[in-house]
Amino acid sequence: MTNSxxxxxxxxxxxxxxxxxxxxxxxxxxxxxxxxxxxxxxxENIGDSSFRTELNMLLxxxxxxxxxxxxAQNLSIQAGGAKIYLKREDLTHTGAHKINxxxxxxxxxKRMGKRKVIAETGAGQHGVATATAAALFGMExxxxxxxEDIERQAPNVHRMKLLGAEVVPVSTGTGTLKDAMNExxxxxxxxxxxxxxxxxSVAGPHPYPVMVRDFxxxxxxxxxxxxxxxxxxxxxxxxxxxxxxxNAMGLFYPFLDDAGVAIVGVEAAGEGIExxxxxxTLTAGTPxxxxxxxxxxxxxxxxxxxxxxxxxxxxxxxxxxxxxxxxKTTGRVRYESVTDAEAVDAFMLLxxxxxxxxxxxxxxxxxRAIKEARNMGKNHIIIVSLSGRGxxxxxxxxxxxRSKEQK
Amino acid sequence: xxxxxxLFEEKRKTGGKTLVGFLTAGDPNPEKSIDNLKALITGCVDxxxxxxxxxxxxxxxxxxxQASIRALNSGTNADKVFELAAKIREKSQIPIVLFSYYNPIxxxxxxxxxxxxxxxxxxxxxxxxxxxxEMGELEPELTKAGLHLIKLxxxxxxxxxxxxxxxxxxxxxxxxxxxxxxxxxGIDITSIKESVRKIKEITTVPVCVGFGVSTPDxxxxxxxxxxxxxxxxxxxxxxxxxxxxxxxxxKITGFAKKLKKALAAG
Numbered sequence: 153m154t155n156s157x158x159x160x161x162x163x164x165x166x167x168x169x170x171x172x173x174x175x176x177x178x179x180x181x182x183x184x185x186x187x188x189x190x191x192x193x194x195x196e197n198i199g200d201s202s203f204r205t206e207l208n209m210l211l212x213x214x215x216x217x218x219x220x221x222x223x224a225q226n227l228s229i230q231a232g233g234a235k236i237y238l239k240r241e242d243l244t245h246t247g248a249h250k251i252n253x254x255x256x257x258x259x260x261x262k263r264m265g266k267r268k269v270i271a272e273t274g275a276g277q278h279g280v281a282t283a284t285a286a287a288l289f290g291m292e293x294x295x296x297x298x299x300e301d302i303e304r305q306a307p308n309v310h311r312m313k314l315l316g317a318e319v320v321p322v323s324t325g326t327g328t329l330k331d332a333m334n335e336x337x338x339x340x341x342x343x344x345x346x347x348x349x350x351x352x353s354v355a356g357p358h359p360y361p362v363m364v365r366d367f368x369x370x371x372x373x374x375x376x377x378x379x380x381x382x383x384x385x386x387x388x389x390x391x392x393x394x395x396x397x398x399n400a401m402g403l404f405y406p407f408l409d410d411a412g413v414a415i416v417g418v419e420a421a422g423e424g425i426e427x428x429x430x431x432x433t434l435t436a437g438t439p440x441x442x443x444x445x446x447x448x449x450x451x452x453x454x455x456x457x458x459x460x461x462x463x464x465x466x467x468x469x470x471x472x473x474x475x476x477x478x479x480k481t482t483g484r485v486r487y488e489s490v491t492d493a494e495a496v497d498a499f500m501l502l503x504x505x506x507x508x509x510x511x512x513x514x515x516x517x518x519x520r521a522i523k524e525a526r527n528m529g530k531n532h533i534i535i536v537s538l539s540g541r542g543x544x545x546x547x548x549x550x551x552x553x554r555s556k557e558q559k
Numbered sequence: 560x561x562x563x564x565x566l567f568e569e570k571r572k573t574g575g576k577t578l579v580g581f582l583t584a585g586d587p588n589p590e591k592s593i594d595n596l597k598a599l600i601t602g603c604v605d606x607x608x609x610x611x612x613x614x615x616x617x618x619x620x621x622x623x624x625q626a627s628i629r630a631l632n633s634g635t636n637a638d639k640v641f642e643l644a645a646k647i648r649e650k651s652q653i654p655i656v657l658f659s660y661y662n663p664i665x666x667x668x669x670x671x672x673x674x675x676x677x678x679x680x681x682x683x684x685x686x687x688x689x690x691x692x693e694m695g696e697l698e699p700e701l702t703k704a705g706l707h708l709i710k711l712x713x714x715x716x717x718x719x720x721x722x723x724x725x726x727x728x729x730x731x732x733x734x735x736x737x738x739x740x741x742x743x744x745g746i747d748i749t750s751i752k753e754s755v756r757k758i759k760e761i762t763t764v765p766v767c768v769g770f771g772v773s774t775p776d777x778x779x780x781x782x783x784x785x786x787x788x789x790x791x792x793x794x795x796x797x798x799x800x801x802x803x804x805x806x807x808x809x810k811i812t813g814f815a816k817k818l819k820k821a822l823a824a825g
Contacts, residue, residue, distance in 0.1 A: 168692050168693075176692070176693055177690060177692055177693060178661055178688045178689060178690075178693060179688055179690060180617075180618045180687055180688055180690075180711070180713070180735075181690050181691075181711045181712065181713040181715075181716060181724075181735065182713035182714070182715050182735060182738055183715075184690045184691070184692070184713075184715075184716070184720075185713075185715045185716060185717060185720065186715065324624065325614075325615075330615065334615050334616075334617045337617045338617060338618075338619075338620070338740045341618070341738060341739055341740060342738055342739040342740070342743065343738075344715060344738060345715070345738070438666070439665075440662050440665060440666050441660075441661045441662040441665055441688070442615060442662060443615075443617070444688070446665075449662075451662070451666060453666070453667075454636040454637050454638075454663060454666065454667060455613075455637075455662040455663035455664070455665065455666030455667060456613065456614040456631060456636075456663070457614040457615050457662070
């Protein structure tokens with residue numbers, strides 16, 4: 153395994169967690185000492201070979217890494233252009249890339265002497281992954297989840313409960329990921345002395361964006377050595393979906409210095425950007441401050457945050473990780489968006505052509521990759537992050553198709 | 560001289576304690592809100608803390624969250640908040656501290672925000688999610704405009720960090736009385752006294768205690784511990800309990816007077 157955790161691809165963030173004008177720590181003073189303690193503990197531990205050894209063992213034996221890099225031949229033929237490879241994060245234990253990060257954070261929590269963890273979750277994948285790591289390490293676990301998401305991702309709620317976690321329903325706002333994160337932060341303030349907050353994306357205050365990126369970069373590190381072994385060269389393009397953006401940051405990061413690799417992040421366009429009902433923060437948002445960091449946001453001219461909208465609970469978020477905002481600004485990554493309808497089409501297509509049912513989040517990346525592949529030659533290579541599996545989304549897709557029929 | 564400094568200079572001479580009264584601007588609507596703010600003044604509150612409603616108030620408990628929702632739903636925005644501040648200023652020289660999350664300031668444009676704050680007669684700004692590490696992007700311009708950036712100290716803040724934060728304390732220091740969101744119960748008077756004593760070893764700037772302070776009894780027991788108290792959720796609850804058409808200004812004035820009496824007795 154090539155994952156070194158510490159090998160740097162740029163010098164960002166700076167010491168206060170800034171990626172250019174983005175990032176930072178915009179939280180109440182009560183939380184600041186905890187963030188400083190976490191930052192210190194994080195850098196000490198990733199520099200410690202025993203931490204890395206323990207984590208790598210878990211990633212291999214418990215999670216099933218490395219995940220395969222699979223050449224999706226039928227899908228590629230269907231697209232009619234570039235060869236499409238799928239990085240199979242859906243095959244990890246718990247069924248999504250989220251486990252890479254939660255094992256890292258909960259192991260860190262254990263080493264910091266914390267006995268309790270909390271998390272926010274949208275699609276429930278991060279909640280399940282946190283509950284799983286908490287069960288493994290014998291920790292108490294509370295997961296904050298919006299009531300709307302509890303309904304549309306019911307299987308994951310059952311899984312979390314089975315794993316011994318308490319699922320706290322959040323009914324404020326729209327009852328989705330944004331509100332779950334607000335509530336998790338509010339709760340954390342009251343228990344900050346003995347509780348570790350496991351954030352699931354490359355969002356939140358420093359050091360979370362850098363820490364989550366480092367724990368997720370194993371996706372890109374593996375993909376890079378796998379494609380070199382299979383094809384003997386780097387890919388021409390990477391494609392991943394972006395809600396907060398952790399699977400995308402994980403895949404992209406090890407390739408940032410490889411100028412020949414085009415990088416595409418895919419946001420959720422919901423019912424269409426022009427309808428206003430979408431979650432395409434980088435495509436249609438403006439810089440602002442939410443949940444502890446400065447980044448692009450869906451907001452009005454007075455700085456009131458707008459509600460996001462997507463069929464995919466994991467992308468239904470009006471913010472985005474600060475490093476993505478930075479990569480948009482520098483132009484290193486191109487950000488596109490895919491509608492609910494296109495994502496559901498890709499969901500069906502991948503199921504039928506490859507026998508792989510992708511998560512709705514990942515379906516956004518698949519949809520865009522097909523479009524990109526069409527405009528590329530047959531000797532070109534695209535790697536798509538298949539960030540999670542779609543079992544959790546069967547009800548959402550069924551409801552969507554039914555309501556479409558009725559229209 | 561900044562009105563906050565002037566107030567505390569007078570308090571120092573008379574030995575009186577300061578009551579800071581918080582209301583969310585525009586709660587339940589901009590028209591009623593001005594009556595409620597005037598009711599605070601009639602109740603002899605010493606400083607008005609005027610809350611900018613925000614869609615995602617992550618440091619606030621349910622009471623002030625609901626106040627934000629009521630205010631936003633009735634069309635309150637930064638411009639309306641400045642209008643409210645200006646209306647208070649027309650009638651009174653009471654110090655006004657604007658309370659906000661950073662995003663409404665950043666997105667409105669901080670230069671424009673500061674200019675409007677000055678024009679509306681505000682004296683200070685308290686930004687709950689702008690810790691010491693990020694203050695540099697706001698404080699120099701704010702200070703230049705004659706406004707104080709109010710510093711917060713939490714129960715989790717260690718001594719070394721306190722010294723750094725308080726190096727440039729202005730107006731008053733806001734001591735957060737407990738680890739939690741606004742309006743939570745269960746403050747520990749003994750540990751608050753200890754923390755305030757520690758802060759006072761570091762700075763001569765007056766110290767006010769807030770976040771969980773809600774009753775005249777608590778006010779009385781903090782009388783000898785700090786220079787003042789900040790009460791928010793308890794005032795907002797009066798608005799919450801009433802219908803949107805009900806006039807609660809009398810109740811707000813009455814409650815403020817009770818708190819003042821508790822602070823003065825002894």
